[in-house]
Amino acid sequence: MSPADLYLNDVQTPALILDEARMQRNIDRLAEHIGSKGGVLRPHLKTVKSVEIAKRLLINGNGPATVSTLAEAEIFAEAGIRDITYAVGITPQKLDRVAAIRAKGCDLTVILDSPDQANAVVEVSQRLGQKLPALIEIDCDGHRSGVEPSDPTLIEIGTILHEGAELRGILGHAGESYEVYGKEAHAAFAEQERQAATKAASNLVEAGLPCPVVSIGSTPTAHAIENLDGITEVRAGVHTFFDLVQAGIGVCDQDDIALSVLTSVIGHQRDKGWIIIDAGWMALSRDRGTSAQRVDQGYGVVCDESGDVIPDLIVIKANQEHGIIALRPGSDAGLPELPLGTKLRILPNHACATAAQFPAYHVVPTSRDAPLKVWRRFRGW
Numbered sequence: 001m002s003p004a005d006l007y008l009n010d011v012q013t014p015a016l017i018l019d020e021a022r023m024q025r026n027i028d029r030l031a032e033h034i035g036s037k038g039g040v041l042r043p044h045l046k047t048v049k050s051v052e053i054a055k056r057l058l059i060n061g062n063g064p065a066t067v068s069t070l071a072e073a074e075i076f077a078e079a080g081i082r083d084i085t086y087a088v089g090i091t092p093q094k095l096d097r098v099a100a101i102r103a104k105g106c107d108l109t110v111i112l113d114s115p116d117q118a119n120a121v122v123e124v125s126q127r128l129g130q131k132l133p134a135l136i137e138i139d140c141d142g143h144r145s146g147v148e149p150s151d152p153t154l155i156e157i158g159t160i161l162h163e164g165a166e167l168r169g170i171l172g173h174a175g176e177s178y179e180v181y182g183k184e185a186h187a188a189f190a191e192q193e194r195q196a197a198t199k200a201a202s203n204l205v206e207a208g209l210p211c212p213v214v215s216i217g218s219t220p221t222a223h224a225i226e227n228l229d230g231i232t233e234v235r236a237g238v239h240t241f242f243d244l245v246q247a248g249i250g251v252c253d254q255d256d257i258a259l260s261v262l263t264s265v266i267g268h269q270r271d272k273g274w275i276i277i278d279a280g281w282m283a284l285s286r287d288r289g290t291s292a293q294r295v296d297q298g299y300g301v302v303c304d305e306s307g308d309v310i311p312d313l314i315v316i317k318a319n320q321e322h323g324i325i326a327l328r329p330g331s332d333a334g335l336p337e338l339p340l341g342t343k344l345r346i347l348p349n350h351a352c353a354t355a356a357q358f359p360a361y362h363v364v365p366t367s368r369d370a371p372l373k374v375w376r377r378f379r380g381w
Contacts, residue, residue: 044237169213
């Protein structure tokens with residue numbers, strides 16, 4: 001073994017582990033599905049926050065892409081990604097930073113849902129002498145932000161942008177699709193999302209306004225959508241890794257989850273049926289996204305060091321640097337004997353939240369005999 005070689009047994013815990021083969025399988029699955037419908041995929045990079053992974057997700061490695069922070073936009077633009085949508089509502093204070101990214105050759109588009117935001121985009125466009133492009137966010141399911149497709153405010157916003165900046169089109173997000181189970185229910189949300197987006201686009205066009213981009217997306221709806229009529233692009237992000245929330249609503253199987261946290265057994269409370277590990281909420285996150293699902297997975301599902309699930313074993317409690325493993329409530333299985341120092345892997349509830357705790361991925365390569373790769377990930381806004 002060369003000095004640079006690193007294997008799973010060498011990794012200090014807790015650590016973020018990425019299964020490269022599973023990740024690639026997940027990437028290919030959605031790309032093939034959207035491609036089979038004649039659609040264009042604009043992957044969301046907020047989950048991965050990694051140039052190495054972005055290059056595998058994007059067409060020719062340079063876009064189109066979606067981000068959730070301007071830090072992501074800056075780093076990915078520096079890495080050569082040239083077509084980015086910043087899919088969080090813009091504030092006036094961020095627009096000079098947007099313009100600076102665009103000035104370096106990246107076609108960065110912002111989103112908004114109010115006349116005040118549109119006027120701010122126009123003011124900066126006029127001050128800097130460059131028309132900043134913006135998408136109008138559409139409310140397709142009452143989940144979060146956006147303008148309803150038939151709200152007159154849509155046309156008001158569109159007119160402001162068209163006259164003083166660049167109206168790029170509309171964008172919708174079916175966030176409520178996370179609250180239902182199964183492909184049929186997700187397909188219904190996908191069609192609802194599509195209809196809302198195309199209705200908004202039609203209303204803009206009928207008002208004499210341009211709408212070249214009609215963008216929709218969420219991981220559940222992207223995997224279930226069958227009809228892309230009127231849609232120019234589909235967005236999704238957590239599909240790269242998947243997680244227990246996605247498995248819990250039927251978008252993937254646990255075997256598809258590419259991300260895990262490597263941890264070590266540091267103690268036992270045998271009278272309580274507890275195994276103590278060195279991964280608490282600082283490593284696993286506080287996300288309890290499965291708590292309202294059919295099966296509550298606690299703070300994560302426990303696997304052996306190779307990534308095979310240990311039946312009925314979950315993290316039931318997380319302190320800052322301690323996790324407590326126990327049998328799932330109601331289980332009649334026996335608690336496995338896991339000696340001090342045993343390495344385990346924990347599948348996360350929410351891949352985005354868990355990955356955010358770490359500065360790098362320890363990548364288990366497709367060739368299992370090869371040493372690990374280490375890919376940097378970044379944080380911040």
